[in-house]
Amino acid sequence: MESFAALLQGFAVALTPAKLMYASLGVLLGTAVGVLPGIGPAVTVALLLPVTFKLDPSGSLIMFAGIYYGAMYGGSTTSILINTPGESASMATALQGSLMAKSGRAGPALATAAIGSFVAGMIATLGIAFFAPVMVKFAVSFGPEDYFALMVLAFVTVSATFGDSPLKGLISLFAGLSLGLVGIDKLSGQSRLTFGLPELLDGVEVTTLAVGLFAIGEALFVVSQHRGKDEILRLTGSLWMSAQDWRRSWGPWLRGTAFGFPIGALPAGGAEIPTFLSYSTEKRLSKHQQEWDTVGAIEGVAGPEAANNASVAGTLVPLLSLGLPTSATAAILLAGFQQFGLNPGPLLFAENPQLVWGLIASLFIANVMLVVLNLPLVGLWVQLLKIPTPWLYAGILMFAAMGSIATKGSVAELLMLLVFGVLGFMMRRHGYPVAPMVVGLILGPMAESQLRRALQISLGDPLVLVQSPIAATLLAISAIALIAPFALKGLNRFRASED
Amino acid sequence: MQSSSRDRSGVVVGLALFGLAGVLMWDASQLNRAVAYGFGPEVMPRVVSAGLVALGVFSVIAGLRSDESRPGRFHVADVATICLGFLALTACIGLGGGFIAAMTLLFVATCWAFGRRAPHVDAALGVALATATYLLFSKLLALSLPAGPLEKLFG
Numbered sequence: 001m002e003s004f005a006a007l008l009q010g011f012a013v014a015l016t017p018a019k020l021m022y023a024s025l026g027v028l029l030g031t032a033v034g035v036l037p038g039i040g041p042a043v044t045v046a047l048l049l050p051v052t053f054k055l056d057p058s059g060s061l062i063m064f065a066g067i068y069y070g071a072m073y074g075g076s077t078t079s080i081l082i083n084t085p086g087e088s089a090s091m092a093t094a095l096q097g098s099l100m101a102k103s104g105r106a107g108p109a110l111a112t113a114a115i116g117s118f119v120a121g122m123i124a125t126l127g128i129a130f131f132a133p134v135m136v137k138f139a140v141s142f143g144p145e146d147y148f149a150l151m152v153l154a155f156v157t158v159s160a161t162f163g164d165s166p167l168k169g170l171i172s173l174f175a176g177l178s179l180g181l182v183g184i185d186k187l188s189g190q191s192r193l194t195f196g197l198p199e200l201l202d203g204v205e206v207t208t209l210a211v212g213l214f215a216i217g218e219a220l221f222v223v224s225q226h227r228g229k230d231e232i233l234r235l236t237g238s239l240w241m242s243a244q245d246w247r248r249s250w251g252p253w254l255r256g257t258a259f260g261f262p263i264g265a266l267p268a269g270g271a272e273i274p275t276f277l278s279y280s281t282e283k284r285l286s287k288h289q290q291e292w293d294t295v296g297a298i299e300g301v302a303g304p305e306a307a308n309n310a311s312v313a314g315t316l317v318p319l320l321s322l323g324l325p326t327s328a329t330a331a332i333l334l335a336g337f338q339q340f341g342l343n344p345g346p347l348l349f350a351e352n353p354q355l356v357w358g359l360i361a362s363l364f365i366a367n368v369m370l371v372v373l374n375l376p377l378v379g380l381w382v383q384l385l386k387i388p389t390p391w392l393y394a395g396i397l398m399f400a401a402m403g404s405i406a407t408k409g410s411v412a413e414l415l416m417l418l419v420f421g422v423l424g425f426m427m428r429r430h431g432y433p434v435a436p437m438v439v440g441l442i443l444g445p446m447a448e449s450q451l452r453r454a455l456q457i458s459l460g461d462p463l464v465l466v467q468s469p470i471a472a473t474l475l476a477i478s479a480i481a482l483i484a485p486f487a488l489k490g491l492n493r494f495r496a497s498e499d
Numbered sequence: 500m501q502s503s504s505r506d507r508s509g510v511v512v513g514l515a516l517f518g519l520a521g522v523l524m525w526d527a528s529q530l531n532r533a534v535a536y537g538f539g540p541e542v543m544p545r546v547v548s549a550g551l552v553a554l555g556v557f558s559v560i561a562g563l564r565s566d567e568s569r570p571g572r573f574h575v576a577d578v579a580t581i582c583l584g585f586l587a588l589t590a591c592i593g594l595g596g597g598f599i600a601a602m603t604l605l606f607v608a609t610c611w612a613f614g615r616r617a618p619h620v621d622a623a624l625g626v627a628l629a630t631a632t633y634l635l636f637s638k639l640l641a642l643s644l645p646a647g648p649l650e651k652l653f654g
Contacts, residue, residue, distance in 0.1 A: 050642065051636075051640060053640075053642060054640055054641045054642060055640075167554070167557055167558065167561060170550075170554055171512065171516065171554050171558060174516075174547060174550050174551050174554055175519070177547045177550075178519055178523060178547055178551070181523070181543060181544055181547065185540040187540065188530075188531075188539060188540045190530050190531060190540050192526060192527075192530065192540060192544065193522070193523070193526050193544075216585075219581065219609070220578050220581060220582075223574065223577045223578060223581060223612050223613055224573035224574050224575075224577065224578045225573065225574075226574055226577070226614075388615075389613055390609065390610040390612075390613035390614065390615045390621075391610065391621075391624070393609055393613060394605070394606045394609035394610050394613075394621075394625070395606075395628065397581070397584075397585070397605055397606075397609050398602050398605060398606055398625075398628065398629070398632070401585070401588055401601075401602070401605060402602070402632065402636075402644075405592060405598065405601075405644060405645065406636065406642045406643075406644060409592065409643075409644075409645055411589055411592065411593040414585070414588070414589040414592065415589060417585075418582060418585045418586070418589070421582075421585070422582065425578065429570055429573070430506075430508045430512075430570065444547075448543045451543075452538060455538060460538070
């Protein structure tokens, strides 16, 4: 019950007029950027990170929470109305959502997505409030070797297990690990891979990499294809859901949340799995089978959208309690924490409980604000989608450059941004996922320092890695998760050649 | 003829990974390793470069065996236009031309790349947007953005 007392204190921090203003500003900005086609929550947060620089830590983290939820909401609007999901986790929503929009029910589709996100967000945030402290208690007994094993598991699941091609995912991860080596080594004070350039001593910024790979890479990819803008479906149908819509939505919302939160909260995060699990479950349970291939079924929007939100909120559990990012968005959130010199993990809960609980409370507030502000404003967000493509991407590129100008303002930083942009473009063109690279950059140095700490304590005995039962189990799971996709593929090929 | 239409990018990626691994190994060899216990700063680069070499081998094999077709041609000139716009922005910031001018250069170049042929309109819009952003961020959020001749007007 101490969670509740702490959470109430958190609300006392977050419910001041100034903090509420930050939260609403964050929600509005997050939605405005998140609604742009091809821009997912990870880039939105990366693009808007500089905006929060000069605020005090608690104020800017609260704004952050707003941006984060706003970005996810904006993404669902885009996937329903123009069927170009900004990220793979919105793909399931786009399937039925765009069918509904085409048959004149865009309003209820947007409403069930928004209210479903709200319901899932509320339950998942409650989950964070309960499970994060439990995880913290558990994590206090973790040694450095256990943390290292946990990070190895996160590497494998982010890059290999869930992608189309584990090889391409691993290549992306290792490119990120290589970038993570750049800069001064914290334990020995020696500089690595800086080639005598003082600009590289601080290492590569996660936000620079993320904005370059995602935002600039996407803009270059779109222009390279001369892909015209996809048709924007008209916003038709009342935004109010009918009694039948409500009856058909609440079950999928709750089931989606039940899929999303646990899968997100495991260090094997990833929002794609729960959204597709929810989609197929709802399709099986639906009493309106004929709608799925014709006019679109509301269950197919309500469930996956709730699952998406719940799983993204779930990734905050390992992030806050262990300092472990398990998705690109979480990696950028971690960079946001680090920008204020805060390191999430058990220590943060002990040293700065006001800040942590203030953040959790503002997740609740941002969630409420989202429904209150955004659903009525949906007409405005749709107008944003109508900006002509050249201006849209020119604006995105301006924003991308501005972030790096505002933080560092150096020529070297801008050139790095461009190099990462071109890299992101080529990776997109050849089907390499970019998220593992971002996670590798931020998690690589952390894994290295945990490993070195573990070996220092054990006086250099590498067996320490398998002597701890936790570490041994986690490493074994990682090994299985790494080999399984290759083994399955080999098995398939074997079967295919037999035919 | 058939082989030329197959996607051989895996081979190129593999060779690039070998190159990257070489750079890591070379850099690691320059480090001073004086550590009592555990390992020094040169070990992690070695581990990563070993991984890169292994992935490089797999990538080359995958590239040679690939039966996927190459991704279609793309509009190189338009991609280059945006890159040049970005370089112009970088030069403008580096030479003290200021935030607004730099942003406008990028804006106009991007619009051109996306097929708009009205640079005057785009430049006007770019200046307006950049000025609004400049004022919003420097005055309201107290971020320091690089000032050039234009920005001094708002001093």
